[in-house]
Amino acid sequence: MVKVDKSTEKTILEAAKRVFHERGLAGARMQQIADEAGINKALLHYYFRSKDQLFKAVFAAALATVIPQINEIFDADLPLFEKIRTFADRYTILLMQNPYLPGFIIQEINNNPNFANDYLTSEIRPNPEKLLVQIRKEAEAGNIIAVNPLQLVISLLGLCVFPFIAAEMIKGVTGVTSEQFNRLMEERRKYVPEFVINAIKPRP
Amino acid sequence: MVKVDKSTEKTILEAAKRVFHERGLAGARMQQIADEAGINKALLHYYFRSKDQLFKAVFAAALATVIPQINEIFDADLPLFEKIRTFADRYTILLMQNPYLPGFIIQEINNNPNFANDYLTSEIRPNPEKLLVQIRKEAEAGNIIAVNPLQLVISLLGLCVFPFIAAEMIKGVTGVTSEQFNRLMEERRKYVPEFVINAIKPRP
């Protein structure tokens, strides 16, 4: 990476992010991070002490870019259908800008059963509670069909996140290029919320 | 692992499957596989030559347990709604029996950009073509609303697979136990297909 006028620590974090996102904790190499940052290995240790701590910093940053945004929409003061539209739209945009993020997070959670204790603080922690209550109330009022609120939230998340997790598989199987894939995700910003709303809107 | 009367090769493959599924290629250790198989490292190399080849065998087996089943339903001679119900039901059962499988496959695909060439043969390759055509025809006939067929297939897959990929996250955040999670997936066998059918059924 070309040296630019920016703190070494930031440069390291950005290089580490790229490498960890691509290869995971176990697969990443400190040498590659150093190369991408345009520095040497010793300096990585000078700034972050160990590979593990560097990883923790990158992982925490990943959670911090995605979880607060999710919670903000979960807690927004919006009618349910508007909330679903806003969530799908904003979350898809976020993922288009950070396509490696979901796979990275999921992968490392599965490899570190203790992640909840290690990383989830009171601020950085997905909190669907308000949305779950909102769904339950709308169902009781008959504004949507009867659903298990947790199933609905999982479904909404899955519809947004899954294509990014499975991107390489989708490309490999269907033959769509990265550009076509992006257009597909662009289309999904509107497709997903209408899909979900249709699924839960009562029929006359 | 307790020694039982079964071929060493099979014992190794089962142990390797457990370890690779949990830790991925880079994170797995040949020593751990040997321990779980109740043998020593040298024997692993005697049977599979290298870690890489052992991994390839496990990965190919993983694809072989899931892809043919998917294709069978994709290609079945069923009306669309029945196909959706069958797919969600059977695929969810399959994943409940192999919960590590999706995460394992996704993780290694993302770490090996060349996987399509390495692993996808003419038999072992997801083939949604017939289902895509079927969806297009149903939409043209007005039996379902207008949709991009690929979006619909991705959605159906995501609704089934995502909860398993995100299982640890879901448990960590909501506090549901593994047993409660299984009940949730059990419920999903019916929930997902009705959700999807509702989403695409035309309104009067």
Add this chain to the structure above:
DNA sequence: GTCTATAGCCAGATAGAC
């Protein structure tokens, strides 16, 4: 086929000069 012992390498971490 299965084992013990060990070779050989690679990656994380540190020492110490500048």
Add this chain to the structure above:
DNA sequence: GTCTATCTGGCTATAGAC
């Protein structure tokens, strides 16, 4: 703060006895 050089441990892989 940043570098080069090096240590150290751990891991894959092999040699060779049984």
